[in-house]
Amino acid sequence: MTTDDGDILLDYSKNLINEEVMRMLFDMARSVGVEAAREKMFAGEKINFTEGRAVLHTALRNRSNTPIMVDGKDIMLDVNRVLEQMKGFCHKVRSGEWKGFSGKAITDVVNVGIGGSDLGPLMVTEALKPYSKGGPNVWFVSNIDGTHMAKTLAQLNAETTLFIIASKTFTTQETITNAETAKEWFLQAAKDTSAVAKHFVALSTNAPKVKDFGIDTNNMFEFWDWVGGRYSLWSAIGLSIALHVGFDNFEQLLAGAHWRAIILQSTPAVFEGNKPSNSIIFKKLTPFMLGAFVAMYEHKIFVQGVMWDINSYDQWGVELGKQLAKKIEPELQDDAEVHSHDSSTNGLISFFKKNRS
Structure with a gap:
């Protein structure tokens, strides 16, 4: 048993499933309201019921720009504003226009975050290494154990390193501890606290905390409470991805996810049987194709959550x-x-x- 849309072939015939079981699964999905929940998610209703939040990682890759309303406001205006900010920043860094405190261009970017602010961008940058030509090297530090940061910093030059501090509230202890360590290391070379603004940017919503750290709030990239951590790589959390592979390829990543979200809005998901194996075949792992894959698995988790009456989004x-x-x-x-x-x-x-x- 397979599905084939011309770009991706999914063979799930090794699962313990047949046409009768598939029919029953589809009937079950409809009976528990998978289709209705899907429409509520895309419409911006607050389906994260334990935290009273909308679940709109799909809006981050809404390439059609169809208005999406949350509390009476079209959030696509904010999404596009941050994307434009990311685009301009990526161009400055990758072109060499952005200079460090000594006048040198940026060669390395260190993403300091934890959980979704680390794992998603790390996965995508690893997968898309072939598309990184012309971009800075990227490093990821998440472990509060000082060894992780120390080993990373030992390989870097403060004059040419940019730090991305990824914390929505700018209070996450692991992230801020590592950020302070990075700043202390950096200032040993720069000797001037004003230089921090040239080498540190923030992915956050807490402007006062960002400013206190020494980061120029013009270089604070916003995201919102309807972006769950595990679903955040499409947001400003993906800045390290965009810097590494270029903003055009980052947009292709979003486009692939948007394309896949449109096969998923029209049909219920395919369900696994007794967890044997699925085979997925594609022609080339492009940013577009990777976006499609990630969106497919995100939607799988959404469907399972509805089926089992579990909130897939709170933490x-x-x-x-x-x-x-x-x-x-x-x-x-x-x-x-x-x-x-x-x-x-x-x-x-x-x-x-x-x-x-």
């Missing part, structure tokens, strides 16, 4: 972790005993305090 665990970290961090600064957590956490904190050097 309560991540948010809880941030809250706990903010409470625990100041408790690590002194030698006082801690009793405010569960016995395991109290024990870990106590052990750390007794054994830190």
